[in-house]
Amino acid sequence: MQKLEELIAALEKTEGPDRELDTQIWLLTTEGATRATRHIESSTNAWPPYDIDETRNANGAFVNPDKVTGSIDAAVALVERVLPGWVWGISALGDVLLYERDDSPAAYRTKIKLDHPVPAIALCLATLRSKLSQEKNNAE
16 A cells, blocks of 8 residues: 555656656556566677666566556546446546446445646546555455
């Protein structure tokens, strides 16, 4: 839970899309995902040193995480993957809302409103806060 709380805090501070945050969100919301970084140096100095980011899914395949902080489509896919059955919307005032559906089609149990100037980041924040809330409830 602490990593999730730290990720939420970082998202609240970011001003725009961030590929590192995209990767961190993917790692914390994808079971079996791993990440390693290898530093490569040329033994003959033929090229400058560089790092290789090896982000992998549960099957060990390399992945390029979705750009959830910069794409509303990717942020919606994150909601659908992390919070199945939840619905989202943007109010007339521009607020991003995330709802947990109850058994009846017209009823909702949880409504989360978060403001951020970037709608995709606002939706990511709402999703991660909802996930954190679920984890805290399950721990009790």
